[in-house]
Amino acid sequence: MIRLFLKLAWRNIWRNKRRTLITCSSIMFAVVLAVLLYSVKDGMFEKMIENSVSFFSGSVQIQDSLFFDDRSLDNSFILDSTTKDILVENEEIVSFSTRIESFGLIASDYKTKGAMVIGVDPEQENYITSLKERLIIGSYLNEKDNGVLLGSALAELLSVSANDTIVILGQGFQGASAAGKYPISGIIKLSSPELNRQIIYMPLNLAQDLYGMYDRITTVALKLQHINESENIDNILTAQIPSLNVLNWKEIMPDLDQLIQNEDAENVIFLGILYLLISFGIFGTILMMLHERKFEFGVLNAIGLRNSNLAAIVILENILISLIGSLLGILLSFPVVLYFHINPVRITGDLARVYEDLGFEPVYYFALNADIFINQTLVVLLISIILSFYPAFNLFRLHPVKSMNT
Amino acid sequence: MNSKTITRPVIRTKSLTKIYNGKGIPVKAIDNVDLEIKKGEFTALVGPSGSGKTTLLNMIGGLDQPTSGQVFIDEQDIYKLNNNEIIDFRLNNIGFVFQHFNLLPVLTAKENVEFVMLLQKKSKNERNKIVEWLFEEVGLTEKLNVRPNKLSGGQQQRVAVARAIASRPQFVLADEPTANLDSQSAADLLDLMTKLNKEENMTFIFSTHDQRVIDRARRIITLVDGKIYSDILQNTIKAY
Numbered sequence: 001m002i003r004l005f006l007k008l009a010w011r012n013i014w015r016n017k018r019r020t021l022i023t024c025s026s027i028m029f030a031v032v033l034a035v036l037l038y039s040v041k042d043g044m045f046e047k048m049i050e051n052s053v054s055f056f057s058g059s060v061q062i063q064d065s066l067f068f069d070d071r072s073l074d075n076s077f078i079l080d081s082t083t084k085d086i087l088v089e090n091e092e093i094v095s096f097s098t099r100i101e102s103f104g105l106i107a108s109d110y111k112t113k114g115a116m117v118i119g120v121d122p123e124q125e126n127y128i129t130s131l132k133e134r135l136i137i138g139s140y141l142n143e144k145d146n147g148v149l150l151g152s153a154l155a156e157l158l159s160v161s162a163n164d165t166i167v168i169l170g171q172g173f174q175g176a177s178a179a180g181k182y183p184i185s186g187i188i189k190l191s192s193p194e195l196n197r198q199i200i201y202m203p204l205n206l207a208q209d210l211y212g213m214y215d216r217i218t219t220v221a222l223k224l225q226h227i228n229e230s231e232n233i234d235n236i237l238t239a240q241i242p243s244l245n246v247l248n249w250k251e252i253m254p255d256l257d258q259l260i261q262n263e264d265a266e267n268v269i270f271l272g273i274l275y276l277l278i279s280f281g282i283f284g285t286i287l288m289m290l291h292e293r294k295f296e297f298g299v300l301n302a303i304g305l306r307n308s309n310l311a312a313i314v315i316l317e318n319i320l321i322s323l324i325g326s327l328l329g330i331l332l333s334f335p336v337v338l339y340f341h342i343n344p345v346r347i348t349g350d351l352a353r354v355y356e357d358l359g360f361e362p363v364y365y366f367a368l369n370a371d372i373f374i375n376q377t378l379v380v381l382l383i384s385i386i387l388s389f390y391p392a393f394n395l396f397r398l399h400p401v402k403s404m405n406t
Numbered sequence: 407m408n409s410k411t412i413t414r415p416v417i418r419t420k421s422l423t424k425i426y427n428g429k430g431i432p433v434k435a436i437d438n439v440d441l442e443i444k445k446g447e448f449t450a451l452v453g454p455s456g457s458g459k460t461t462l463l464n465m466i467g468g469l470d471q472p473t474s475g476q477v478f479i480d481e482q483d484i485y486k487l488n489n490n491e492i493i494d495f496r497l498n499n500i501g502f503v504f505q506h507f508n509l510l511p512v513l514t515a516k517e518n519v520e521f522v523m524l525l526q527k528k529s530k531n532e533r534n535k536i537v538e539w540l541f542e543e544v545g546l547t548e549k550l551n552v553r554p555n556k557l558s559g560g561q562q563q564r565v566a567v568a569r570a571i572a573s574r575p576q577f578v579l580a581d582e583p584t585a586n587l588d589s590q591s592a593a594d595l596l597d598l599m600t601k602l603n604k605e606e607n608m609t610f611i612f613s614t615h616d617q618r619v620i621d622r623a624r625r626i627i628t629l630v631d632g633k634i635y636s637d638i639l640q641n642t643i644k645a646y
């Protein structure tokens with residue numbers, strides 16, 4: 001019988017071709033818009049997370065339990081072999097890098113700036129954040145000399161380049177003052193505009209020398225196979241290493257997480273309004289359809305079709321229309337998303353500066369996530385099912401004689 | 407009362423009454439009607455417009471709840487059934503032919519006739535056999551796969567009769583089935599119903615205004631103001 005109802009529903013929706021096409025195209029339009037919007041949003045944020053997480057913080061970090069609130073080098077620790085083994089044995093952890101993260105004043109011959117001074121093991125760090133690939137001028141860190149790397153925007157601010165010398169001033173371990181003069185071995189360009197303005201890398205042993213904290217580190221940055229396993233791994237390691245503080249990237253960068261959620265809410269409001277408008281259109285066609293087919297529904301009920309089945313046919317009709325609409329929407333938006341996924345759009349001019357100030361890379365990245373397409377189809381289906389309640393309710397109460405007396 | 411099984415009533419109404427409360431003034435559309443229809447009858451329901459023909463047919467057909475009184479079909483008090491039961495009862499026991507727009511425009515003639523049998527969950531084999539036989543009977547074998555809008559009014563009504571019969575009901579109710587037909591089509595439709603009545607012993611009850619149609623009936627029940635005014639058997643038709 002379901003085949004009979006499907007056949008009826010399918011043919012019914014083509015009774016008024018023009019109306020069905022208008023409804024389908026309005027749904028299609030909404031789906032295309034929603035897919036593009038979500039694709040750019042997800043793409044931008046994925047990129048932003050990638051820039052900050054994969055290219056800098058790591059998905060999960062291990063710190064001394066006081067370091068997060070008080071980033072003093074006094075809140076540092078020595079990575080023992082038990083903890084190391086736990087990290088090595090976890091399959092999800094691809095690799096990890098030990099660091100000293102601190103702040104300092106950087107002075108060139110011309111200017112002084114505050115900056116993040118990061119001591120890293122050059123090879124380990126390259127393995128988890130591909131730091132070497134970021135190099136645009138000069139050469140990479142080398143444990144054997146005392147050259148440092150500067151973010152390109154920071155170098156510009158200080159009016160220095162490779163082979164120039166800078167001075168780092170800061171506070172060392174247990175109140176000692178730290179100062180050192182270092183040649184710039186290279187300039188790096190990080191995708192995150194914010195980091196690019198304030199970062200200095202130096203070999204870990206050099207940083208330990210500078211700050212007087214032999215063997216001590218502030219941070220272990222972990223690279224995971226899947227970034228969305230962050231919270232899971234956080235929980236596992238928290239249980240395994242109770243003496244240290246394990247943080248996932250959302251905890252490390254709460255601002256970024258907040259930004260993503262705010263943006264989500266904005267999209268929901270915008271699309272909510274869009275879908276509401278389209279719902280009115282669909283509802284109008286449902287009302288017209290109910291009115292036009294009143295007599296026919298009466299006949300069907302009279303000759304033996306149950307009210308519930310009448311309702312089922314009409315619900316099927318609505319579902320079919322929204323499926324066609326969202327399918328067309330997907331067919332239309334998929335190639336567009338695919339194209340821009342492969343060829344991201346670079347923004348130039350003033351707008352680019354606005355994006356950079358907001359902490360975004362000025363590039364429109366399009367995410368190619370099946371989720372986006374599936375979710376929009378589900379949203380449209382849900383809307384059409386909700387809108388079907390009205391005719392379904394009507395048909396459940398339909399009286400054959402009253403229905404035919406029109 | 408004759409208690410022989412062949413003549414037992416298929417329809418029996420008891421003090422059947424329908425009162426409409428249209429615009430404040432109650433209208434007794436059907437007033438205390440006691441009526442019996444036996445298997446194989448060919449009955450015309452006549453009377454002036456507004457005399458209650460449609461109301462009576464609807465109540466007999468399980469389409470409209472009486473204000474008081476009962477309708478028994480095969481001794482089943484049909485208004486004791488719940489909504490789904492009465493719909494299924496209509497599906498399996500009663501064939502309907504309305505004045506117009508009987509057929510689903512999106513289905514072909516064949517599919518329209520098959521529709522009720524699909525609801526009855528009859529097998530494909532059985533459906534095909536009945537379809538073949540019925541289209542032969544109504545003389546539309548070549549219109550099997552044509553949609554209703556490609557059929558004349560008379561052809562549509564013949565398909566409607568085929569659909570009414572397809573479920574193998576106890577009887578067929580037809581409310582002014584010829585009202586929208588020219589006289590030739592009306593005569594053809596009556597020929598068809600007469601033939602099915604004779605050959606298949608199918609019980610028909612139809613309302614009509616048309617004297618030529620009335621002449622073809624065996625039993626003529628005349629309604630006036632919701633009451634049975636006269637109930638006669640016609641000898642000329644008796645010859646059949």
Ligand SMILES: Nc1ncnc2c1ncn2[C@@H]1O[C@H](COP(=O)(O)OP(=O)(O)O)[C@@H](O)[C@H]1O
Nearest residue numbers: 426428433435454455456457458459460461462
């Ligand atoms: N839904 C209704 N509401 C109010 N009055 C009605 C309704 N249906 C029929 N009537 C009244 O009941 C009476 C019988 O109508 P009906 O059965 O349609 O007569 P007929 O079919 O013989 O023309 C008429 O007076 C008509 O106006």
Ligand SMILES: [Mg+2]
Nearest residue numbers: 459460461581
């Ligand atoms: Mg009438």
